[in-house]
Amino acid sequence: MSTPFTLDDLRRILREGSGDSPGLDGEFADIEFEDLGYESLALLETTGRIKREFGVTLDDDAVVAVTTPRALVDLVNEQLLEAPQPS
Template identity: 65%
Template sequence: MSANRFTMNDLRRILREGAGEEADLDGDIDGVTFQDLGYESLALLETGARIGREFGVELEDDTLIDAETPRQLVDAVNELLLAVRAA
């Protein structure tokens, strides 16, 4: 994990911390929807709070709701990290 970059492995770890080890997040989940992975909006809001605490960014609720796939969420977090560094 690096505070300069948010990775798919960071997201997997945070999702598992919130949902438990039974979550099937192995393999290529980049384009699988969160709904198909079994994550509803409340779980994503909790995920966003965990990301925010750990990486020092504030994710808007709309960002979390609009991110339909893990790849979209990872990209959104990395955009915020770039903006924080540029500020």
Template identity: 40%
Template sequence: MTVQVSSKQLLATVLRQVAGDDDAIDAATLDAAGDETLFEDLGFDSIALLEVLNRLKREHGIALDDDVLEQALTPAQLVSAIDEELRDVA
């Protein structure tokens, strides 16, 4: 049986994984933040966000261009980019 995971749930999992690997990101702040909170306010710098993109590609087969980070400044915006990529490959 395959369990469907939403893009929002998938991104939340990857963000928590990266936060756990990065001492500069507070996991409690991440869990309490809303979808419209800026990544910068969550403690994610450009290197951490590149790691998010790398994990999405490596572990989930979702390949987003690095330039998506220029437009996706919040988790909600990155979820939209993930959804768009999934529609394009479907």
């Protein structure tokens, strides 16, 4: 299995791609992205960065369905588990 994608990874990617949000300083896992100030364009940028760094391509419909950082981390990790492993 690949290294798991963590909330800290997501926090870093959100900050690098879309700027800082005060909500990222504390426990943010279950706060909705909208309440954190991240709209759909920011999430598209985030999924692009996830693809480049972790090799995970996320389905647009699946991304739209996740509303919290925890749900996005879980989605990325599901994809990492399903990815073919090098032999």
